[in-house]
Amino acid sequence: MKIRLLILSVFLGLLLAACGGGGPAVPEGVAEEVQFFNWTEYIDPEIYSQFKDETGIDVIESNFASNEEMLAKVQGGGAEYDLIVPSDYTVAIMIEEGLLAELDHDNIPNLANLRPDMQDVPYDPGNKYCVPYQWGTTGLAYNSAEMDEPESWAILFEPDPEAPYFGRTTMLDDPRESMAAALVYLGYDINSTDEAQLEEAKELLIQAKAAVYSYDSDQFDDLMASGESVMAHAWNGDILVAQEDNEDVAFTIPQEGGVIWIDNLCIPSTASPEGKLAAEMFINYLLDAEVGAQLSDFNWYASPNAASEELLDEEFLTDPAVYPPPEVRANLQYIEPLGEFESDYQRIWDEVKAAQ
Amino acid sequence: MITALRKRPELQGWLFAFPAAAFLLVFFLVPFFIVVGYSFAERGTYGGVVWSFNPGNYARVFDPLYFNTFLRSVYIAGATTVICFLLGYPLAYFIAMRSPERRNTLLLALMIPFWTNFLIRTYAWLTLLRTNTGLINVTLLNLGLISEPLPLFGNDFAIILGLVYGWLPDMVLPCFAAITRLDRSLLEAASDLYARGSQVFTRVVWPLTLPGVVAGSILVFIPSLGAFITPALLGGGRSLMIGNVINNQFLAAHDWPFGAALSTGMISIMLVITLIYFRTVREEAS
Amino acid sequence: MATVTSPPTTAPPETLREGVTFPQWDKIKARIGDYLLMLHGLLMYGFLYLPIVILVVFSFNKSKFLSEFTGFSISWYGELLRDQQTIIAVWNSLFVALVSTIISTVIGTLAAIAMERYTFRGKLAMDALLYLPVIIPDIAMAIMLLVFFNLSGIGFTPWELRIAGLRLAVPYSVIIAHVSFNISFVAIIVRARLAGMDRTLEEAAQDLYANPWRTFYRVTLPMMMPGIIAGAFLAFTLSLDDFVITFFTSGAGFNTLTVRVFGLVKKGVTPKINAISTIMLFATLGLVALSRLFQKGGDRSPVELEI
Numbered sequence: 001m002k003i004r005l006l007i008l009s010v011f012l013g014l015l016l017a018a019c020g021g022g023g024p025a026v027p028e029g030v031a032e033e034v035q036f037f038n039w040t041e042y043i044d045p046e047i048y049s050q051f052k053d054e055t056g057i058d059v060i061e062s063n064f065a066s067n068e069e070m071l072a073k074v075q076g077g078g079a080e081y082d083l084i085v086p087s088d089y090t091v092a093i094m095i096e097e098g099l100l101a102e103l104d105h106d107n108i109p110n111l112a113n114l115r116p117d118m119q120d121v122p123y124d125p126g127n128k129y130c131v132p133y134q135w136g137t138t139g140l141a142y143n144s145a146e147m148d149e150p151e152s153w154a155i156l157f158e159p160d161p162e163a164p165y166f167g168r169t170t171m172l173d174d175p176r177e178s179m180a181a182a183l184v185y186l187g188y189d190i191n192s193t194d195e196a197q198l199e200e201a202k203e204l205l206i207q208a209k210a211a212v213y214s215y216d217s218d219q220f221d222d223l224m225a226s227g228e229s230v231m232a233h234a235w236n237g238d239i240l241v242a243q244e245d246n247e248d249v250a251f252t253i254p255q256e257g258g259v260i261w262i263d264n265l266c267i268p269s270t271a272s273p274e275g276k277l278a279a280e281m282f283i284n285y286l287l288d289a290e291v292g293a294q295l296s297d298f299n300w301y302a303s304p305n306a307a308s309e310e311l312l313d314e315e316f317l318t319d320p321a322v323y324p325p326p327e328v329r330a331n332l333q334y335i336e337p338l339g340e341f342e343s344d345y346q347r348i349w350d351e352v353k354a355a356q
Numbered sequence: 357m358i359t360a361l362r363k364r365p366e367l368q369g370w371l372f373a374f375p376a377a378a379f380l381l382v383f384f385l386v387p388f389f390i391v392v393g394y395s396f397a398e399r400g401t402y403g404g405v406v407w408s409f410n411p412g413n414y415a416r417v418f419d420p421l422y423f424n425t426f427l428r429s430v431y432i433a434g435a436t437t438v439i440c441f442l443l444g445y446p447l448a449y450f451i452a453m454r455s456p457e458r459r460n461t462l463l464l465a466l467m468i469p470f471w472t473n474f475l476i477r478t479y480a481w482l483t484l485l486r487t488n489t490g491l492i493n494v495t496l497l498n499l500g501l502i503s504e505p506l507p508l509f510g511n512d513f514a515i516i517l518g519l520v521y522g523w524l525p526d527m528v529l530p531c532f533a534a535i536t537r538l539d540r541s542l543l544e545a546a547s548d549l550y551a552r553g554s555q556v557f558t559r560v561v562w563p564l565t566l567p568g569v570v571a572g573s574i575l576v577f578i579p580s581l582g583a584f585i586t587p588a589l590l591g592g593g594r595s596l597m598i599g600n601v602i603n604n605q606f607l608a609a610h611d612w613p614f615g616a617a618l619s620t621g622m623i624s625i626m627l628v629i630t631l632i633y634f635r636t637v638r639e640e641a642s
Numbered sequence: 643m644a645t646v647t648s649p650p651t652t653a654p655p656e657t658l659r660e661g662v663t664f665p666q667w668d669k670i671k672a673r674i675g676d677y678l679l680m681l682h683g684l685l686m687y688g689f690l691y692l693p694i695v696i697l698v699v700f701s702f703n704k705s706k707f708l709s710e711f712t713g714f715s716i717s718w719y720g721e722l723l724r725d726q727q728t729i730i731a732v733w734n735s736l737f738v739a740l741v742s743t744i745i746s747t748v749i750g751t752l753a754a755i756a757m758e759r760y761t762f763r764g765k766l767a768m769d770a771l772l773y774l775p776v777i778i779p780d781i782a783m784a785i786m787l788l789v790f791f792n793l794s795g796i797g798f799t800p801w802e803l804r805i806a807g808l809r810l811a812v813p814y815s816v817i818i819a820h821v822s823f824n825i826s827f828v829a830i831i832v833r834a835r836l837a838g839m840d841r842t843l844e845e846a847a848q849d850l851y852a853n854p855w856r857t858f859y860r861v862t863l864p865m866m867m868p869g870i871i872a873g874a875f876l877a878f879t880l881s882l883d884d885f886v887i888t889f890f891t892s893g894a895g896f897n898t899l900t901v902r903v904f905g906l907v908k909k910g911v912t913p914k915i916n917a918i919s920t921i922m923l924f925a926t927l928g929l930v931a932l933s934r935l936f937q938k939g940g941d942r943s944p945v946e947l948e949i
Contacts, residue, residue, distance in 0.1 A: 035895055039908060040902060041905070042909070045725075060895040061727060062892070062894060062896065063905035065907070065908045066908070068608050069607060069890075072788075072890070073889070073890055075403045076785060076788035076890065078792065078798060079893040079894040079896075080894050081894050096401070096402065097400075097401075097402055097404075168488070209594070213487070213510065213592060214510055214593055214594065215588075215594065216593065218911070219482075219911060222708060222910070223709070225705075225709070226709030227488065241910060245707060340401060342402075342608070342609050342610055345609075346611075349608075350425075350601060351421060353593065353595065353600070354421060354596040365760055366760065366763070369761065370756070370762055372759075372760070373752070373768055376753035376772070379749060379822070380775070383819075384771075384774065384822050385771065385774075388786060390789050390790055391782050450683035451683070463871070463875070464930055465687065469694045470879045471882060472694065472919035474883040477693050479907075480694070482708070484693065484696060489709045521690075529872040529873075530872070533832070533835035533869035533872045534834045534835060534837070537839050539840060568834040571833065574773075574776070575827065575831075579776075582780065603779075606781050612785070615785075619778065622777075623774065623778055626777045627773055627774065630777065631773070634769075638837065
């Protein structure tokens with residue numbers, strides 16, 4: 001009986017889900033739907049219905065929670081998506097592995113809207129395969145009521161046991177990001193493959209561990225906002241959200257530099273020609289000035305869209321935490337894939353985690 | 357045909373086993389050979405494999421870092437199992453001794469918390485356990501019962517608590533299944549024969565319910581051994597367990613062959629131990 | 643296996659101390675034991691429900707963070723109801739859990755019977771095969787199924803069924819994956835029930851009913867029921883909570899709740915997540931209450947058989 005009821009309710013639910021709508025006619029040779037593999041809640045869902053109203057194409061979203069999982073699924077030959085959102089270094093990997101399709105720029109006239117420094121990115125020169133979607137930086141968040149603005153990464157790697165942040169600091173649970181912080185502090189390239197340099201970075205990370213409350217890439221903003229943590233190795237967008245709840249939360253990029261990252265829209269090489277066309281139409285739509293502004297408004301991350309900038313909030317545009325000033329921007333590095341050296345970084349990270 | 361079946365119990369056995377065997381052979385064993393195959397291959401630069409014969413992966417399995425991590429995971433999983441048993445067996449007993457109506461209600465009440473989402477439950481624990489803003493510490497501090505926050509987060513205590521919480525039903529359900537087959541008249545007879553209640557337990561109840569305990573301990577130990585989310589969240593990511601290591605090899609390190617080798621290594625050890633454990637304790641019980 | 647063959651004899655009362663005879667002392671101890679057991683049960687349920695209470699309370703939190711309760715608000719529920727993606731994900735999860743539970747419970751129970759009641763060649767191999775899905779790390783199983791489904795052409799795109807003009811998407815790749823690991827869990831629990839189960843009832847039934855299948859259906863199966871139900875509960879739970887395997891085997895456009903929640907966590911854990919769980923919680927309670935109402939008039943459930 002119970003089972004019968006469950007089946008009935010599930011059925012009803014699926015019935016609700018199956019109800020769809022209409023829309024204008026989709027052009028010849030273009031797929032009626034775009035299978036979009038995206039981070040969760042990384043796009044204003046309104047945009048989907050707007051796009052459907054304009055073109056008649058349905059965008060169906062599936063989610064992933066990390067670049068690595070997305071990459072493994074595509075590599076293993078999993079489900080077929082038309083559009084994916086990898087971060088910069090994952091794009092580089094996928095290009096090398098032949099997993100991405102070359103974009104047909106004729107179908108994406110709005111590419112001209114991109115900021116000049118995003119039209120030719122190091123991991124994908126000339127935007128042959130990808131289009132920037134949102135970008136951000138990695139730096140330090142701190143509670144301005146309890147501590148002064150940290151000037152250097154030293155605050156993480158040579159922590160003062162008496163300071164308020166000791167034991168109340170979080171670091172990103174990410175081998176590349178954390179190593180990058182250590183390497184940049186030491187003055188090295190964050191994509192170093194020099195064993196001696198990596199060992200030095202490892203020692204610093206183990207030293208830093210004493211002051212670390214937790215390694216957290218998801219909740220560090222929550223911890224800052226609630227006051228559980230006083231300092232955090234953080235991505236800027238999330239900190240902006242925390243600032244809304246707690247004005248004392250601030251963000252800075254230490255003088256040695258930091259990381260800049262870009263999330264991109266790409267089309268897998270396994271996408272059907274019709275799917276690719278539909279995906280390109282969607283990319284073009286996202287690059288529209290207004291839609292670009294809509295995206296940033298929803299996400300609080302910086303937009304790669306120069307045309308959108310005119311439509312964004314003045315406060316947002318001048319916030320150095322979102323749009324770093326040129327002198328800071330010059331110090332930022334992209335994380336690049338390192339082939340088999342990824343194992344070395346992972347092993348170091350394992351050792352840091354295992355250290356007492 | 358039916359008579360033939362009746363005459364050959366072995367055939368009956370095969371018949372019952374057939375659906376599971378067929379399904380698992382096709383959808384588990386065959387894919388599993390892929391993993392075994394991977395463990396002997398060379399890594400592709402960014403994931404995937406290059407087919408070759410490379411037993412070197414297995415040599416790396418014995419690296420002290422990973423071996424120690426495995427031992428530490430065994431310790432945590434072991435502690436979790438023991439605590440689950442100490443807490444779960446009496447609970448199973450309590451439920452099993454109610455009337456059948458009550459039993460079902462209690463069982464449902466047991467399972468309902470676990471039909472919320474596992475991750476969400478873990479975050480609820482974080483809300484409780486956090487050092488400075490966690491509800492437990494805040495309440496205790498406000499009540500003046502403690503002067504410093506208790507270290508309830510980011511350590512082995514938190515990890516084991518989270519694992520015990522998550523896997524308790526895995527102990528309670530099999531124990532319950534075994535305890536319910538205790539005949540009440542059996543218990544009455546036993547208490548008439550044996551002088552003390554504790555003897556009723558050790559001589560009658562315990563041996564008869566042992567299969568449930570064995571099943572429960574397997575179902576708690578093994579998932580706890582491979583756990584990686586709970587240690588990452590409740591342990592603050594400050595320690596390493598074998599589940600994290602294997603996960604990272606497949607994902608962040610893009611080293612599928614090594615991940616596969618670690619997996620098959622762990623599976624082999626655990627399979628042997630499980631089979632031995634299962635059979636030995638069962639034999640002792642009968 | 644203990645079977646009582648001699649009639650029970652009452653032991654003569656031994657006096658342990660003045661005025662308190664042995665059987666009375668035993669009764670007191672039994673009483674205390676009962677109360678302690680009940681206390682333990684209560685504490686355990688308290689322990690189990692503690693985070694659930696927190697979860698429900700915080701779903702009404704005004705702040706978007708889960709650390710502090712800043713005020714009462716139902717905005718998250720509103721947001722949830724507008725979040726079509728998540729609602730669909732919930733139904734997907736339930737559908738997969740339901741189907742895979744039914745299939746794996748049937749197959750797993752049959753396997754348990756085979757392992758506990760019969761000896762046959764290859765039994766050890768079967769034993770090992772049944773343990774493997776429990777032991778294997780999730781990520782390894784996920785990747786191997788991913789590659790296998792790809793190479794074998796089994797694929798991931800859900801089947802589209804049309805029933806009475808409705809479109810139903812059956813995510814068979816995910817269901818197969820869930821059944822794969824659930825069979826073992828069910829088998830292990832049912833085996834615990836079957837092991838050394840008192841066969842006198844069955845033997846008596848066999849003397850009465852000539853047909854062994856009738857015996858099975860009328861006697862053995864009802865006796866196994868608590869184990870089967872326990873196994874089914876566990877399978878359902880594991881299926882709902884699964885992430886890694888589901889993520890890698892799902893087809894394009896197919897999200898389950900756990901996949902979505904893991905992703906939402908990346909974005910930021912908000913009380914909306916709690917709202918999802920609270921709704922599911924109360925929906926389950928509602929369904930249970932409903933089924934109780936229906937059961938009052940219906941047949942006696944086999945589980946009620948007092949053994």
